[in-house]
Amino acid sequence: MYIHRDHEQAHLRLFTDYFSRDPRWSGQMFHRRFRMRKPLFLRIINAIAAHDSYFKQTTDAVGRQSISTLQKCTSAICQLSYETTSDMFDEYLHVSDHTGRECLAKLCLAVVEAFKDTYLRKPTTDDTRMMVNMHELQVHDFPGMLGSINCLHWQCKNCPTTWREQYTSGHKGSYVGKNVW
Template sequence: MADELDQRFNEAFDEFFEDTYNNIVENRTNKQRKHAYIERNHEAGHNRLWNDYFSEDPTFPPHLFKRCFRLNKVVCMRIVDSLSENVPFFQQRKDAVGRLGLSPLQKCTSSICMPAYGCAADAVDEYLRLGESTSLSCLTNFTEGVIQLFGDEYLRRPTPEDLQRLLDIGEIRGFPGMIGSIDCMHWEWKNCPTAWKGQYTRGSGKTIVLEAVASQDLWI
């Protein structure tokens, strides 16, 4: 009698489990949505960017370029040219129907503006014609490419020769014993752990502060 009851219970449980599993799978399948294709017209985005900032007679003069990009055009173009020559991700290609994809300028501009302004990945879509996932991919590859290409030259500890050069420059400019100015940047940390709140609280928000000593030639 007990064995028969156990058998019926197992059969009922297996049937219930199978029905439940099938319902879950069916609901998940029904909830999957297809992403709508958006024709962003990448070439128009590149032409607009080029005419505004990079042409021989740009819409915005150099001082507004520096204000927008947070660096001057010479440095910006050095980064763009180096990435497009050495990192395949930043090389412009054609798609299956022969249309040009995003240009190195579009990808680099998106990667520069996102951390410079602390904006969301889709904030540059309307101007540069990049979707959110593409902008995030650009930022990842941009960061890795800059570290790879410029890390040995710039992302290192100063040598005694570097420090002496900065001290000499500081003395000439009327600041003996000075190697640079302290600069900082604040990033909001939306998901900061509660236990760490006191370490990263500034005003009503939680931010991470990056401080660095910047030499005068960084701003030229």
């Protein structure tokens, strides 16, 4: 069933609410709603748009604008932030359920591709040394914590049997994941 969605009006509303020179909602509200600060949000969007042509806005055969880069990325990031379905934001962003799911899948792939060399890699010796130096004077004893980042040293004696194999690192009784105990 075809539903007319005014993509241009939805983009204008989103831009006016959050990204204009004098936005309706403050940076604090942006952070609360998107679970990140606006500069980080824009950095992710710009990297993704440069990496994947799907996120670039186009015009159709009739000359109408497609869904904007901002709408596509906002739909996907909101789905991740709120752990909800893709049609949850249709009324505000005018992005269909199908397009929302597609945006989410493509955004996740694009984030991995765009940021894997910088953030999604094993830390080098220099990276570890830098982290230790940054936190050397902190009270939380970062060097002691660094050894347990992958949770290999946590004993999991109260782990439910159904979860036991899912959250272990291969070491007997150790737990990988959130400390929910």
